[in-house]
Amino acid sequence: MATAREVAEKAERDDIRSRWLLSTPALLIVFLAALGPLLIVVVYSFLTPGNYGDVKWQFSTDPWVSVLFERDVFDDTLSFATAYLSIFWRSVSLSLATTLLTLILGFPTAYFIATRPDHRRDIWLFLITIPFWTNLLIRTFAMQQVLRNDGIVNSVLQLLGITDHPVQLMYTNFAVLAGMVYVFLPLMVLPLYASMEKIDFRLVEAGYDLYATRFQVLRRIIIPLVTPGIVAGSILVFIPSLGAYVTPRVLGGGTNLMIGNLIELQFGQGRNWPLGAALSITLMAIVMMALLFYVRNTTRSDGAHG
Amino acid sequence: MFSHSYHLMVRIKLVSRLPPVNDHAGEGNILTAIRPAVEAKGVTRIFRGTGQDSVRALDNVSVAIRENEFFTLLGPSGCGKTTLLRLIAGFDYPTDGEIQLYGQDIAPLPPFKRPVNTVFQSYALFPHMTVAENIGFGLKMLGKPKAEIEARVDAMLKLVHMQELKNRRTSQISGGQQQRVALARALAPQPKVLLLDEPLSALDYKLRKEMQIELKRLQHETGITFIFVTHDQEEALTMSDRIAVMSAGNILQVGTPWDVYDHPAERFVADFIGETNFLTGMVESAGNGQARIALRSGAKICATAAAGFRAGGNATLMVRPEHAKLVKGRGDLTGTIETIVYFGTDTHIHVRLDEGDVFMVRQQNSRSASCGFENGDKVGISIGDDAAQVLKD
Ligand SMILES: Nc1ncnc2c1ncn2[C@@H]1O[C@H](COP(=O)(O)OP(=O)(O)O)[C@@H](O)[C@H]1O
Ligand SMILES: [Mg+2]
Numbered sequence: 091m092a093t094a095r096e097v098a099e100k101a102e103r104d105d106i107r108s109r110w111l112l113s114t115p116a117l118l119i120v121f122l123a124a125l126g127p128l129l130i131v132v133v134y135s136f137l138t139p140g141n142y143g144d145v146k147w148q149f150s151t152d153p154w155v156s157v158l159f160e161r162d163v164f165d166d167t168l169s170f171a172t173a174y175l176s177i178f179w180r181s182v183s184l185s186l187a188t189t190l191l192t193l194i195l196g197f198p199t200a201y202f203i204a205t206r207p208d209h210r211r212d213i214w215l216f217l218i219t220i221p222f223w224t225n226l227l228i229r230t231f232a233m234q235q236v237l238r239n240d241g242i243v244n245s246v247l248q249l250l251g252i253t254d255h256p257v258q259l260m261y262t263n264f265a266v267l268a269g270m271v272y273v274f275l276p277l278m279v280l281p282l283y284a285s286m287e288k289i290d291f292r293l294v295e296a297g298y299d300l301y302a303t304r305f306q307v308l309r310r311i312i313i314p315l316v317t318p319g320i321v322a323g324s325i326l327v328f329i330p331s332l333g334a335y336v337t338p339r340v341l342g343g344g345t346n347l348m349i350g351n352l353i354e355l356q357f358g359q360g361r362n363w364p365l366g367a368a369l370s371i372t373l374m375a376i377v378m379m380a381l382l383f384y385v386r387n388t389t390r391s392d393g394a395h396g
Numbered sequence: 397m398f399s400h401s402y403h404l405m406v407r408i409k410l411v412s413r414l415p416p417v418n419d420h421a422g423e424g425n426i427l428t429a430i431r432p433a434v435e436a437k438g439v440t441r442i443f444r445g446t447g448q449d450s451v452r453a454l455d456n457v458s459v460a461i462r463e464n465e466f467f468t469l470l471g472p473s474g475c476g477k478t479t480l481l482r483l484i485a486g487f488d489y490p491t492d493g494e495i496q497l498y499g500q501d502i503a504p505l506p507p508f509k510r511p512v513n514t515v516f517q518s519y520a521l522f523p524h525m526t527v528a529e530n531i532g533f534g535l536k537m538l539g540k541p542k543a544e545i546e547a548r549v550d551a552m553l554k555l556v557h558m559q560e561l562k563n564r565r566t567s568q569i570s571g572g573q574q575q576r577v578a579l580a581r582a583l584a585p586q587p588k589v590l591l592l593d594e595p596l597s598a599l600d601y602k603l604r605k606e607m608q609i610e611l612k613r614l615q616h617e618t619g620i621t622f623i624f625v626t627h628d629q630e631e632a633l634t635m636s637d638r639i640a641v642m643s644a645g646n647i648l649q650v651g652t653p654w655d656v657y658d659h660p661a662e663r664f665v666a667d668f669i670g671e672t673n674f675l676t677g678m679v680e681s682a683g684n685g686q687a688r689i690a691l692r693s694g695a696k697i698c699a700t701a702a703a704g705f706r707a708g709g710n711a712t713l714m715v716r717p718e719h720a721k722l723v724k725g726r727g728d729l730t731g732t733i734e735t736i737v738y739f740g741t742d743t744h745i746h747v748r749l750d751e752g753d754v755f756m757v758r759q760q761n762s763r764s765a766s767c768g769f770e771n772g773d774k775v776g777i778s779i780g781d782d783a784a785q786v787l788k789d
Contacts, residue, residue: 296516
């Protein structure tokens with residue numbers, strides 16, 4: 091006869107086994123969809139490019155060297171190359187600017203929606219999500235129509251007599267920024283709204299009651315309370331901005347590349363898959379570092395508040 | 397927390413501090429010399445609904461609240477108490493009428509410029525701040541120097557007995573403690589007027605009793621005008637210097653607790669405050685503040701009556717249960733005892749009158765004997781000359 095202790099031990103063993111069984115699908119997906127491909131990318135970044143794309147199974151550190159250096163065609167010496175770095179830099183600064191602009195535009199938008207009566211909020215949220223129904227490429231081309239030399243913006247400017255010749259908007263950093271802000275704005279508004287909706291607006295009244303001006307209520311009560319939304323929205327906008335591909339391609343032309351385009355080039359016309367892999371991992375590393383830095387900073391300043 | 401002697405001390409202090417004048421003696425004598433801290437003049441607030449319907453939350457309300465007074469707005473839920481407080485605080489604006497603070501129209505002032513603070517019904521403490529930061533918030537917004545804020549926060553913490561918890565988050569303290577923090581936060585900037593919207597309704601009975609005494613103490617020590625909202629008539633009676641009884645957007649009566657209890661202006665007030673027996677009859681004669689009423693039982697009763705009652709008219713009489721007496725023989729009314737309910741300090745005896753209504757008599761208990769009656773007893777009820785009052789319907 092089994093003692094109580096044996097029964098308990100068996101139950102625990104069964105429990106552990108079923109827990110493993112139950113988590114198998116999740117682990118499988120994590121491996122197949124995330125870790126596996128990542129591993130392949132890492133391996134590829136240490137191989138030699140094949141002649142027609144693809145890779146030769148020959149170990150090489152060249153891809154990593156060429157992320158930062160340029161090999162002279164004649165004497166084979168290495169010199170520091172800023173070409174890729176400047177593209178990385180442009181990507182990071184454009185993404186930061188996109189995040190900041192969507193925050194500045196999204197904050198009042200989300201606040202507006204959160205302060206509507208219950209039954210009207212749904213309509214506003216619905217309007218915010220409408221752009222998602224259309225393909226990104228089409229939305230980007232629409233933006234191109236707006237920014238073209240004979241597009242709406244230039245027509246209005248000329249009609250108002252502000253300029254007499256079209257201002258070059260397309261194929262500039264400005265065009266890329268405008269496009270990305272337009273595309274990513276909903277990703278900022280939705281998490282901001284989600285955390286603003288949870289605010290007890292009596293706290294705002296309490297703030298006014300205790301002599302806080304509108305600005306002070308914003309700074310000392312609303313912003314601290316929606317910090318989770320600001321963090322989430324910023325992450326949701328910054329990461330895809332950094333990897334943006336369609337928008338800089340269509341609106342930035344060939345001269346305003348971002349990392350995404352650069353990586354695509356290596357896998358396409360460049361036929362240098364290992365370099366593409368090395369650049370991808372560099373991008374990932376930047377994102378990870380930015381995230382760590384950001385999350386640690388925002389949580390620390392939140393802790394310092396109280 | 398509060399010793400018995402402390403209780404007594406507070407009581408005595410409070411009694412000696414009651415306003416020296418009685419309202420019902422008539423306005424216009426010494427009263428006018430006391431300047432009102434807050435005065436509402438014909439204030440109306442209409443909320444327009446989504447459709448045609450609109451709610452008249454306040455209907456032409458006029459009331460003057462004196463400086464340093466513990467003033468209570470008492471009325472059932474939905475009668476407009478919160479609406480009036482919000483108008484005074486500045487979170488909302490009247491559809492019509494004017495609100496004055498020390499004689500000044502405050503309509504142009506946003507809430508953060510009014511020397512008025514609020515203790516919210518839900519406390520509305522800032523969850524991202526500590527107890528001390530909550531209490532110091534108002535002073536910080538007023539731009540007071542750091543040292544002054546700290547000193548004042550400490551004083552406030554001491555005032556509400558919360559020194560040990562100053563660095564806690566507001567989510568880490570109990571409901572009663574949150575209540576104290578809300579009080580301290582509103583008192584810290586030393587407002588001229590403190591608004592309290594049912595601040596005790598979320599507390600359990602014992603804590604509520606404690607806080608009632610504490611609130612009176614705070615009002616006494618700070619000398620700030622308190623406008624206190626409650627739907628609990630007992631709370632209003634025990635705490636207030638004066639009470640405004642509200643119903644459906646109107647103020648029905650303003651007076652001392654004694655006034656509204658013993659001289660209710662109309663039936664609603666008599667019914668809402670305390671327990672009351674209502675009797676109907678005919679006015680036989682009236683005049684000089686007195687009326688003789690013939691009851692349906694045939695008995696004739698003397699009652700106090702305001703001017704305006706004429707002989708021959710119908711009248712509603714109110715008699716408080718403790719002002720009537722059960723007698724063995726015939727009284728002014730006769731009936732049969734239905735139920736006897738023992739309450740410790742007193743006993744409620746429900747008598748079915750011969751005319752059909754139920755009449756309640758409250759008898760003080762003594763240790764030695766029972767109330768002296770039993771279910772089914774035929775009894776008389778005697779109503780003294782000063783026990784009944786004729787009411788407007
Ligand atoms: N913002 C509002 N919109 C519409 N109706 C309201 C609003 N605020 C209060 N009311 C209505 O006004 C009346 C009085 O409300 P309130 O002052 O909160 O009552 P109380 O505090 O005495 O319970 C109620 O009928 C309530 O439904
Ligand atoms: Mg209310």
